[in-house]
Amino acid sequence: MTLTEIIFILAGTCTVMLFGVKLICLVMVLAPKICYPLPESFMTSLGKWAVITGGSDGIGRAYAQELSKYGMNVVIISRNQEKLDRAARTIELATGVQVKVIAADFTKDNIYGHIMECIEGLDIGILVNNVGILPSQIPCRLLETADLEERMYDVINCNVKAMVKMCNIVLPGMKERGRGAVLNVSSGIAKIPCPLYTLYAASKVFVERFSQGLQAEYRSKGIIIQTVAPFGVSTSMTFHQKPDLVTFSAEDFVRSSLKYLRAGDQTYGSITHTILGWIMQAIPTWVLRSEAFQDNFEEYVKERIRR
Numbered sequence: 001m002t003l004t005e006i007i008f009i010l011a012g013t014c015t016v017m018l019f020g021v022k023l024i025c026l027v028m029v030l031a032p033k034i035c036y037p038l039p040e041s042f043m044t045s046l047g048k049w050a051v052i053t054g055g056s057d058g059i060g061r062a063y064a065q066e067l068s069k070y071g072m073n074v075v076i077i078s079r080n081q082e083k084l085d086r087a088a089r090t091i092e093l094a095t096g097v098q099v100k101v102i103a104a105d106f107t108k109d110n111i112y113g114h115i116m117e118c119i120e121g122l123d124i125g126i127l128v129n130n131v132g133i134l135p136s137q138i139p140c141r142l143l144e145t146a147d148l149e150e151r152m153y154d155v156i157n158c159n160v161k162a163m164v165k166m167c168n169i170v171l172p173g174m175k176e177r178g179r180g181a182v183l184n185v186s187s188g189i190a191k192i193p194c195p196l197y198t199l200y201a202a203s204k205v206f207v208e209r210f211s212q213g214l215q216a217e218y219r220s221k222g223i224i225i226q227t228v229a230p231f232g233v234s235t236s237m238t239f240h241q242k243p244d245l246v247t248f249s250a251e252d253f254v255r256s257s258l259k260y261l262r263a264g265d266q267t268y269g270s271i272t273h274t275i276l277g278w279i280m281q282a283i284p285t286w287v288l289r290s291e292a293f294q295d296n297f298e299e300y301v302k303e304r305i306r307r
């Protein structure tokens with residue numbers, strides 16, 4: 001056999017193996033109920049309470065609603081007291097569970113003592129680090145961000161620091177009880193170089209790496225730590241874009257993503273977003289980095305928002 005033949009055979013074998021692995025992954029994503037079965041009592045077996053940051057609206061509120069349907073009491077934390085009370089009333093009326101609300105602004109540093117006091121002694125089974133903000137509603141180059149100096153602290157405090165601080169508050173109890181789950185909401189755009197969302201995407205890369213490391217440290221203590229990385233979800237962050245093939249309603253997304261709770265330390269939370277993630281990662285990075293792509297993408301997003 002010649003060297004060229006050996007190289008071709010090796011390349012062929014690697015390609016077949018790569019596609020084989022992708023196929024197995026796809027089958028597992030397509031059948032979460034079979035591959036990652038969750039008994040009805042699984043959520044409450046982790047603890048009586050779920051704590052959700054940014055829980056009064058969007059994806060966070062959907063997590064609070066969905067987890068309450070499993071019989072968990074919920075604590076929701078965000079800034080606006082009225083919105084919190086409204087969300088709490090809706091959940092209590094629908095499911096009869098207890099709902100605690102905490103008004104706190106995650107862009108600030110001095111909130112964690114109060115949060116700790118409010119949730120002290122609760123048997124917390126699930127922590128959803130959901131709060132996250134964009135530096136600018138319209139994607140733009142970093143230096144074009146309005147009030148950049150202030151916004152960069154806000155984004156880092158909300159998207160990065162809040163997650164680390166909340167883990168520091170909640171994890172010790174989970175470790176002591178030997179059970180619990182921490183869901184850290186990342187973003188599909190953390191998986192690719194993402195100009196025009198540079199600061200936001202970088203903050204979400206932190207979420208991913210932090211979660212992977214933490215899961216390795218605490219898996220043996222009975223704690224699940226997972227990043228959930230959606231692409232499009234119809235919320236105020238995305239101007240309540242109409243749900244379609246790739247954009248989910250917050251409720252549908254959360255219902256789907258919870259099925260992957262036992263699927264490992266990272267999930268896109270749905271079949272559609274998993275496939276979208278694979279497609280995005282297959283795009284050569286020089287395309288994503290090109291000026292032409294950036295200009296067209298900026299125009300496309302502005303046009304969608306305008307519509």
Ligand SMILES: NC(=O)c1ccc[n+]([C@@H]2O[C@H](COP(=O)([O-])OP(=O)(O)OC[C@H]3O[C@@H](n4cnc5c(N)ncnc54)[C@H](OP(=O)(O)O)[C@@H]3O)[C@@H](O)[C@H]2O)c1
Binds near residue numbers: 188
């Ligand atoms: N929507 C998407 O397409 C999408 C895609 C990928 C990832 N994500 C991620 O998913 C998470 C949730 O996004 P979303 O679309 O549901 O956002 P959203 O609709 O804007 O909801 C944000 C929630 O966070 C609260 N919040 C905002 N700023 C806060 C602050 N400084 N301190 C405390 N609470 C604050 C809001 O309530 P108040 O305003 O009353 O404080 C609200 O309850 C974020 O981490 C986001 O990065 C979203």
